[in-house]
Amino acid sequence: MKNLFILCFLTLAPAAFAQQVLPNKYGLAVVSDTLQYQALVKLDPEQELVRVTDIPIDVRYATDSNFTHSVLYPYPAVYVRRPVYEELKRLQRFLAPMGMSLKIYDGYRPYRVTEKMWEVVPDERYAADPRKGSGHNRGAAVDVTLIYTKTGKELEMPSAYDEFSEKAHHSYENVTFEAGENRHLLYSLMTAYGFVPLQSEWWHYALKGASKFPLMDIPFEHLR
Numbered sequence: 001m002k003n004l005f006i007l008c009f010l011t012l013a014p015a016a017f018a019q020q021v022l023p024n025k026y027g028l029a030v031v032s033d034t035l036q037y038q039a040l041v042k043l044d045p046e047q048e049l050v051r052v053t054d055i056p057i058d059v060r061y062a063t064d065s066n067f068t069h070s071v072l073y074p075y076p077a078v079y080v081r082r083p084v085y086e087e088l089k090r091l092q093r094f095l096a097p098m099g100m101s102l103k104i105y106d107g108y109r110p111y112r113v114t115e116k117m118w119e120v121v122p123d124e125r126y127a128a129d130p131r132k133g134s135g136h137n138r139g140a141a142v143d144v145t146l147i148y149t150k151t152g153k154e155l156e157m158p159s160a161y162d163e164f165s166e167k168a169h170h171s172y173e174n175v176t177f178e179a180g181e182n183r184h185l186l187y188s189l190m191t192a193y194g195f196v197p198l199q200s201e202w203w204h205y206a207l208k209g210a211s212k213f214p215l216m217d218i219p220f221e222h223l224r
Contacts, residue, residue, distance in 0.1 A: 021214070026131045030111050032217040040214070047213065049108050049139045049223050050085050052078040055092055056103045056147065060162075061113070067162050068120045072113050074220050079108040081139040084207050088142070091193045099150060105143035105161055105203065109136035111217035125200040126164040135206035138213040142195075143203045146186055155182040161203055170199050 021029040041048045059076035060066045114128050121127040128134030135141030146155045158175040159167035195205035
């Protein structure tokens with residue numbers, strides 16, 4: 001019966017598909033069944049969460065070295081929707097002749113992880129409210145920085161990654177010249193390739209039109 005229920009979704013447009021998912025306690029449609037996710041991908045290949053394999057990553061949420069001081073992901077990996085990955089790879093090719101590269105801290109984030117983060121930092125400037133969900137839950141947002149390809153060294157930015165203070169804001173002005181230039185460079189590059197910044201975090205960007213992707217709570221282990 002469950003499989004029949006899932007298969008009927010294949011006749012729906014992706015937006016209608018998401019509306020058929022039973023709402024959670026906040027009234028949000030969150031895809032948490034792997035069969036539902038697989039059916040959605042069959043309907044629209046752009047909905048696939050693909051693993052980043054050719055851009056450097058630094059997934060601190062797979063360790064306890066993050067602001068929650070707990071391990072949130074079972075292994076270090078970054079997954080994003082297919083169109084997000086295509087744009088990131090285009091940007092990576094542009095950066096290569098300059099001796100620079102993107103480095104990704106985070107991409108798709110299962111909804112359950114957002115709930116845990118909100119318990120630690122219930123502040124919408126720096127964490128997503130589970131009553132709304134986030135671009136990360138949609139697989140359409142990334143946390144990124146720039147590095148030098150040869151050394152892997154990060155370009156100086158106004159704050160550390162996941163530093164939840166005004167230093168992380170795009171509007172923060174009390175920065176070194178180099179940090180300000182690097183923040184602006186990252187901003188210029190990401191926006192040129194179709195990403196929208198979060199004003200309170202210099203590292204967070206979401207692909208334009210991210211809302212077309214449904215909120216997800218599929219575990220990493222089911223995406224391998």
